[in-house]
Amino acid sequence: MKGHRVTIKDIARKLNISPSTVSYALNNHPNINPNTKKAIKELAQELNYKPNKVALSLLQNESKIIGLLIPEIIHHFFSTVISGIEQIANKSGYHVMICQSNESYEREVENVQALLSSNIDGFIISMSKNTHKFDHFRNIEKIGVPIVFFDRPCEGVFADKVIVDDFEGAFQATKHLIESGCKHIIHLAGPQHLAIGEKRKDGYVEAHKHFNISIPEHYIQACDTYDQAYKLIPELIKEHPEVDGVFAVNDLTAMGSIKALRKLKKKIPGDVAVCGFTNSFISRMSYFELSSVDQKGFEMGQVAANLLLDRMKSRESYQPVTKVLKTKLLVRDSSKK
Amino acid sequence: MKGHRVTIKDIARKLNISPSTVSYALNNHPNINPNTKKAIKELAQELNYKPNKVALSLLQNESKIIGLLIPEIIHHFFSTVISGIEQIANKSGYHVMICQSNESYEREVENVQALLSSNIDGFIISMSKNTHKFDHFRNIEKIGVPIVFFDRPCEGVFADKVIVDDFEGAFQATKHLIESGCKHIIHLAGPQHLAIGEKRKDGYVEAHKHFNISIPEHYIQACDTYDQAYKLIPELIKEHPEVDGVFAVNDLTAMGSIKALRKLKKKIPGDVAVCGFTNSFISRMSYFELSSVDQKGFEMGQVAANLLLDRMKSRESYQPVTKVLKTKLLVRDSSKK
Numbered sequence: 001m002k003g004h005r006v007t008i009k010d011i012a013r014k015l016n017i018s019p020s021t022v023s024y025a026l027n028n029h030p031n032i033n034p035n036t037k038k039a040i041k042e043l044a045q046e047l048n049y050k051p052n053k054v055a056l057s058l059l060q061n062e063s064k065i066i067g068l069l070i071p072e073i074i075h076h077f078f079s080t081v082i083s084g085i086e087q088i089a090n091k092s093g094y095h096v097m098i099c100q101s102n103e104s105y106e107r108e109v110e111n112v113q114a115l116l117s118s119n120i121d122g123f124i125i126s127m128s129k130n131t132h133k134f135d136h137f138r139n140i141e142k143i144g145v146p147i148v149f150f151d152r153p154c155e156g157v158f159a160d161k162v163i164v165d166d167f168e169g170a171f172q173a174t175k176h177l178i179e180s181g182c183k184h185i186i187h188l189a190g191p192q193h194l195a196i197g198e199k200r201k202d203g204y205v206e207a208h209k210h211f212n213i214s215i216p217e218h219y220i221q222a223c224d225t226y227d228q229a230y231k232l233i234p235e236l237i238k239e240h241p242e243v244d245g246v247f248a249v250n251d252l253t254a255m256g257s258i259k260a261l262r263k264l265k266k267k268i269p270g271d272v273a274v275c276g277f278t279n280s281f282i283s284r285m286s287y288f289e290l291s292s293v294d295q296k297g298f299e300m301g302q303v304a305a306n307l308l309l310d311r312m313k314s315r316e317s318y319q320p321v322t323k324v325l326k327t328k329l330l331v332r333d334s335s336k337k
Numbered sequence: 338m339k340g341h342r343v344t345i346k347d348i349a350r351k352l353n354i355s356p357s358t359v360s361y362a363l364n365n366h367p368n369i370n371p372n373t374k375k376a377i378k379e380l381a382q383e384l385n386y387k388p389n390k391v392a393l394s395l396l397q398n399e400s401k402i403i404g405l406l407i408p409e410i411i412h413h414f415f416s417t418v419i420s421g422i423e424q425i426a427n428k429s430g431y432h433v434m435i436c437q438s439n440e441s442y443e444r445e446v447e448n449v450q451a452l453l454s455s456n457i458d459g460f461i462i463s464m465s466k467n468t469h470k471f472d473h474f475r476n477i478e479k480i481g482v483p484i485v486f487f488d489r490p491c492e493g494v495f496a497d498k499v500i501v502d503d504f505e506g507a508f509q510a511t512k513h514l515i516e517s518g519c520k521h522i523i524h525l526a527g528p529q530h531l532a533i534g535e536k537r538k539d540g541y542v543e544a545h546k547h548f549n550i551s552i553p554e555h556y557i558q559a560c561d562t563y564d565q566a567y568k569l570i571p572e573l574i575k576e577h578p579e580v581d582g583v584f585a586v587n588d589l590t591a592m593g594s595i596k597a598l599r600k601l602k603k604k605i606p607g608d609v610a611v612c613g614f615t616n617s618f619i620s621r622m623s624y625f626e627l628s629s630v631d632q633k634g635f636e637m638g639q640v641a642a643n644l645l646l647d648r649m650k651s652r653e654s655y656q657p658v659t660k661v662l663k664t665k666l667l668v669r670d671s672s673k674k
Contacts (some may be wrong), residue, residue, distance in 0.1 A: 005480045048479055050453055065451060073416040073435075074618065082410060082437070090444070091341050093453040098410075098435040100419070107427070114402060114432040116387055118455045142385055143342045228623060268624070285563060286623035287595050287605070315467065 006049045068098045068116035069125040076280035077297050084301020101128040109136045120309045127152040129191045146311035150304045160307045161322040169201025169293040174274045180337040182245030188223040190249040224249050229256030251276035251283045273335040283323030289332035298326045343386045402672040404452035405435045405463040413617035414634050421638020438465040446473045459645045460531035465490040466528045483648035487641045497644045498659040506664030507540025510612045517674040519582030526562040527586040545644040561586050566593030588620045626669035633662045
């Protein structure tokens with residue numbers, strides 16, 4: 001059943017002209033005689049010729065494709081960012097191809113290579129949390145393909161960045177929990193080598209300082225997935241039964257905590273108040289709503305795409321910028337006291 | 338800052354040999370002198386030459402990339418399917434590039450073209466619900482690139498399909514609601530031109546026949562998104578206050594119903610029991626869990642990827658197959674009476 005992909009050569013052979021004439025004609029080059037052009041285009045249509053962008057991009061050196069590298073599609077946050085990116089990119093005739101790293105460094109490196117090999121015009125990247133070496137990003141830089149990082153930028157790579165004010169968001173969330181009456185708030189933290197992990201923890205610490213509350217050891221735990229939280233919370237509550245608040249680095253971790261707390265028959269927010277970070281769709285869609293810090297995913301995607309389009313248009317030298325979006329605390333069922 | 342992407346021509350120029358010699362050497366062609374090969378490879382490494390798969394794929398006619406077309410990433414179901422596909426594809430050295438149609442026919446057509454132009458080796462597709470013309474799929478078929486459809490297959494295209502037993506799943510879900518005491522079950526249905534929409538509705542109808550319960554007009558409503566359900570449920574309940582059960586075509590629609598019912602101060606499942614379809618992550622992750630029909634997303638992804646790998650290996654003529662996976666009803670908070 002394998003058909004033959006009609007090529008420029010097939011058309012050239014049938015018309016007894018050179019393949020480059022066919023190529024020029026199909027790309028509307030002014031040097032080609034209008035009648036020849038017409039004949040070529042008609043035959044191309046008749047033979048169901050699809051311009052092979054592989055060949056085309058060698059000619060034009062652009063693919064009209066933006067490569068998007070994200071850690072995990074399961075985080076609704078990323079689907080919101082993708083919507084923002086696509087809205088802007090599609091308007092300018094660009095397509096978005098998405099690859100996920102599944103938080104694997106190796107997969108991320110392979111995805112970079114696969115996308116580069118597809119001759120994409122630019123990258124929008126949120127780094128895997130297990131990425132500690134950055135040569136694959138530096139290679140993109142050397143090749144001259146522009147990158148915009150979002151949410152989890154890579155420091156030390158020449159690229160634009162779009163982030164939120166993680167410190168302020170975490171500060172406000174923790175302050176809200178304290179003001180709601182929580183005296184013993186644990187923080188389920190992200191990796192500290194990522195700015196989002198470090199700054200959200202810093203905001204949590206700063207809010208405690210603000211109220212002169214000391215933070216016991218073990219109140220800050222490395223824990224940033226649904227499954228990890230679901231497993232860790234029962235152990236933590238057993239050791240620290242006084243805990244009455246949870247501030248989680250992202251919504252899925254907060255949801256895992258809620259699930260575990262419910263199993264322990266803890267009332268939420270009566271016994272333990274919970275606040276996440278992201279304001280993903282899941283935080284507001286379910287029967288029982290999660291308080292969260294709005295991370296402006298859609299806007300982040302739009303800003304990232306606009307930055308990238310600018311960089312792709314003008315390949316002049318530039319000074320990379322970092323755009324910092326404001327967050328907003330949204331108080332819902334899980335922390336309304 | 339725009340660097341220069343090192344090409345085969347650059348290497349050829351530096352070594353004063355022909356570009357094709359460089360290309361053959363880098364692809365380990367036996368006709369090239371080992372010393373020449375060594376010199377070329379060393380220079381390629383020194384110059385940070387990345388094999389441009391654009392050029393390479395013209396040579397080898399394979400990109401090692403699988404194109405995945407899905408309607409909406411926001412459905413957790415698709416992220417589960419993607420995980421299943423990637424698990425199988427990555428093992429065989431394939432990468433997965435994902436494009437979403439956002440349920441738009443036009444976007445779907447453009448995505449097919451973009452992926453074809455990237456010279457991908459095969460397609461895994463779940464059709465947009467607004468797709469009523471199928472020439473873009475038939476073009477893939479003509480070109481000879483294999484397709485595997487999943488979840489929402491396109492009839493009339495020569496391709497393998499992986500689906501679940503939608504009829505049986507819907508029958509079991511509705512039977513469960515009836516056996517739990519529901520006497521007035523509405524069905525929030527998917528588009529009837531898609532098999533998943535039609536068969537899930539048929540299962541709902543059949544379960545009623547099984548118990549000799551007639552279905553009033555207006556009990557079957559075209560409604561298959563979170564937002565639609567959130568808007569429709571208050572109107573429906575106002576007109577039909579007797580309604581005590583909701584069977585939704587997918588989990589997000591069920592979640593939208595639950596959210597609306599809560600706003601109406603209806604007890605779930607006491608006043609109204611709710612059951613979805615998919616068993617997506619969201620159905621079991623939140624504080625209040627949703628009953629649902631397990632659609633085996635991960636397995637579906639694995640089966641689809643294995644089928645595609647087989648088709649890509651052997652391009653001989655074949656008779657397309659349709660794999661039907663069994664579903665499983667999972668009873669949770671929203672319908673436990």
